[in-house]
Amino acid sequence: MAITGSDFEKLVEPFFRKIFKEMGFLVIQVRKQDSGDQNGFDISILFLDDDEQDREFFIECKYYTTANLYWVDIFSKQLQLEASSHNPTAFIALSPLRNLTNIEHNIQSKFIDQFKYPVDFWTPDKEIEKLFALDEEVYKKVFNKSNCDIVFDREVELNRIKAIINNLIQKKEALRFADVISIQDSDKDPNEDSSLKTTLDEKLDSILSKDDEHRIRYHRIRANYKVFVDGLSDLNPSLRENILNWESNLRLKADRLTSNFNIDDTYTPKRFFHDFFNEAEKEILTFYKDFELKGDKEKLLQGVVFELAAQCPLDWRKNGTV
Template sequence: MRIKGTDFENLVEPFFREIFEKMGFIVIQVRNQNSGNQDGFDISVLFFDDNDIERELFIECKYYTKSQLNWADIFNKQVQLECSNHNPCAFILLSPLRDLSNIDHNLQAKIVKKFKYPVDFWTPDKDIEKLFALKEDLYKKVFDTKKCDIKINESLEISRYKAIINLLIQKRDALEYANIISIDESNKAPQENSNLKTTLDLKLNSILDKDDENRILYHRTRANYKVYLENLVDLNPELRNNILNWEGNLRLKAKRLTLRFNIDDAYTPQQFFHDFFHEAENELLTFYKDFELKGDKEKLLHGLVFELAAQCPLDWRSNGES
């Protein structure tokens, strides 16, 4: 006999405690929302993440067997959660039998940005059956079947869902600090052609001595900038695109200013180097103001300037000489 919606909620409450503990999280509590409350969720999971930061994830359970599951209904749940006193790290729709219909992706993206917590839809088109296959008895009840034919590697499946949870946490932090640029020191090398490092070294030869300690600093600053942009692909693609658009505008300016060497023989590489930094800094201040950004101006400025030098649009050497 197929279970009811309230049965589904009661079944997944202990299931999520077990799954989160298998992920290695310290679970403080998993609770089922009282019937009739309008806080926008059915299950909440309060836990410590891998950095020992307290997080609370909210799950809306929809056990629809025949009727259509409309996105507008889930959108209303997000609004209710935002209007509550809760501080979600993420909101998850859990619907094992029905995919969402009539999704307004544009509005969904805007509301996520405004509410500052990520939303994920765990539905049949996301292979949600594999999650329930971690517990065969639960799978049989949820999908009203006598056996589970899905064969999974429990360890791999737990790791996969933990990666999803950790990505949601990262997105939550990125949304909270969406207007703050924070470029950390990283030992990671950016994904790029190694020739870019050689090209930058050729440019630095014209303004620095071979043993100048600033060489390493400039290379590391550029690498940190590139790694930061790579991390934004998943965490904050909108900010990444804005930075790259700004970089593109400076690339055009760099090409134009490089032509000055053709009309002024007295213009030195050192002069060009400092002049371009001044031009780029003015553009940076405007960029920050236009998008109401904060943080790490100098790191962004230096990283971008040396990236343009490595890519070649910016060449402060007289006539391109080494």
């Protein structure tokens, strides 16, 4: 006999309690939302992760048997959850019978950055049958079948689901600090042509002596910046793109400032060096404000300046000569 959406929610609550425990999580609470509440979810799972940190997943259940499941219906639930007082680790749309249609991936991505929690869709195209096959009785009710004929390795499936959950936790952590610039001091060097270091040294020759202790520090600042930006490729590609766009805009300012050497014979490399830092400092304040960023302004500022010098757009020597 086919079940209803309400029946499905009642099955899901004890099912996830059992599965999360079997995956090794300490389950604190699995709660079904009261009927009529508009907080954007049906089930919440509060548990401790492998590092004993509190995590709470919110699940919206969609048991559609014939009608299409539109992404906008799920998105409206995300908006409701965001407007509530809850602090989600992740939001999961659970639909065992219907895939989502008309997903607006760009909108979804932008709002995930804003909400600061990941969203995942557990639908037929994500092997949802294997998940429910972990409990044969639940499987038969959910899919209205007399038996469960799926052949799979239980341990492998549990590990697969746990890997998905841990990945969502990692994404949450990345999103939590998505607006924080944190450039670490390290001895790691970026993967680049060694000529960039030589070029920066040529620029520094015009303002520093050969044995000036600041030279090594400036090289390290630039290297730390490059390593940080490279590391954003997977962790936070949107922040990386914003930083590189800002760097590109500073290239234009650098080019404009070099014209001072042509119109003022008294203009010196040291003056150029300090003038550009002043210009870049004004720009970074606007950059941080526009994208609501926090953290390491000075490291980012100096990193970009010395990177532009290494790449050549920023040349504070007089027309390329000392």
